[in-house]
Amino acid sequence: MDSRRRDVLKAGGGLGIWSVLAAAGIVTPAQAQDARNVAAFEATTLDDALRALGAGNAAESGAIRIGAPDVAEDGRAVALSVASDIPRTEQIVILIEENPYKVAASFRLSGAMAPSIQTRVKMARSTRVHVLVKADGRLFAARREVTVTVGGCGT
Amino acid sequence: MSTPTRIRATLKDGGTELRMLLSHPMENGLRKDAEGKRIPAHFITELSVRRNGEVVLAADFGPSIATNPYLAFSVGGGAAGDEIVVSWRDNLGETRSDTIRVA
Numbered sequence: 001m002d003s004r005r006r007d008v009l010k011a012g013g014g015l016g017i018w019s020v021l022a023a024a025g026i027v028t029p030a031q032a033q034d035a036r037n038v039a040a041f042e043a044t045t046l047d048d049a050l051r052a053l054g055a056g057n058a059a060e061s062g063a064i065r066i067g068a069p070d071v072a073e074d075g076r077a078v079a080l081s082v083a084s085d086i087p088r089t090e091q092i093v094i095l096i097e098e099n100p101y102k103v104a105a106s107f108r109l110s111g112a113m114a115p116s117i118q119t120r121v122k123m124a125r126s127t128r129v130h131v132l133v134k135a136d137g138r139l140f141a142a143r144r145e146v147t148v149t150v151g152g153c154g155t
Numbered sequence: 156m157s158t159p160t161r162i163r164a165t166l167k168d169g170g171t172e173l174r175m176l177l178s179h180p181m182e183n184g185l186r187k188d189a190e191g192k193r194i195p196a197h198f199i200t201e202l203s204v205r206r207n208g209e210v211v212l213a214a215d216f217g218p219s220i221a222t223n224p225y226l227a228f229s230v231g232g233g234a235a236g237d238e239i240v241v242s243w244r245d246n247l248g249e250t251r252s253d254t255i256r257v258a
Contacts, residue, residue: 112232117228122221
């Protein structure tokens with residue numbers, strides 16, 4: 001390991017290391033993009049999560065459809081579907097605003113995949129669900145409210 | 156040993172519908188057991204789905220994904236005999252990979 005790289009690693013300090021390495025030209029942006037966004041996944045406030053995702057000024061989009069029950073009986077498993085009609089959708093991120101950790105999942109889609117996904121998430125209490133879509137390098141956002149009868153994070 | 160992922164692949168309308176149910180506790184590290192002791196974090200952090208060796212979906216998970224994660228999506232094209240591989244890794248470094256053939 002050469003000294004320049006050591007300095008960079010020190011500066012990175014674990015959080016956001018990939019962006020630091022990318023800035024120093026040690027890893028390519030493509031590699032950095034493929035690495036887990038640790039800062040986003042560890043974020044415990046919505047603002048921190050959105051900042052870590054670079055989504056501070058994502059454009060609101062009506063072309064992102066979030067399917068969820070208006071009222072979820074059991075917050076331990078709430079069915080969620082997300083579909084993007086935005087051309088060249090390459091990434092879909094789901095955030096649950098009222099959960100202790102905000103980012104539920106980040107999906108990186110291949111060109112072969114239809115930009116639509118169904119999953120099940122936990123909801124600690126009634127919450128807003130935020131979806132970010134990256135398409136052609138730009139970020140778009142949509143949100144939806146879900147009322148939860150019995151919360152599901154047990155905290 | 157972890158439990159196998161249940162994978163269903165169905166050819167439909169010129170594409171392949173994939174549904175999978177992973178077996179994992181997805182503990183967020185904040186819950187307490189009956190004696191008030193904290194249950195350590197234990198959740199899947201990374202998932203990949205490959206068709207015939209090519210990654211069709213790569214995902215990072217946080218602990219807000221429900222216990223025994225479920226995913227469904229479609230990929231274009233496909234034929235009987237395609238190999239589908241679902242692999243995951245969790246925060247404790249455990250990994251699992253399961254394979255099916257499209258019927």
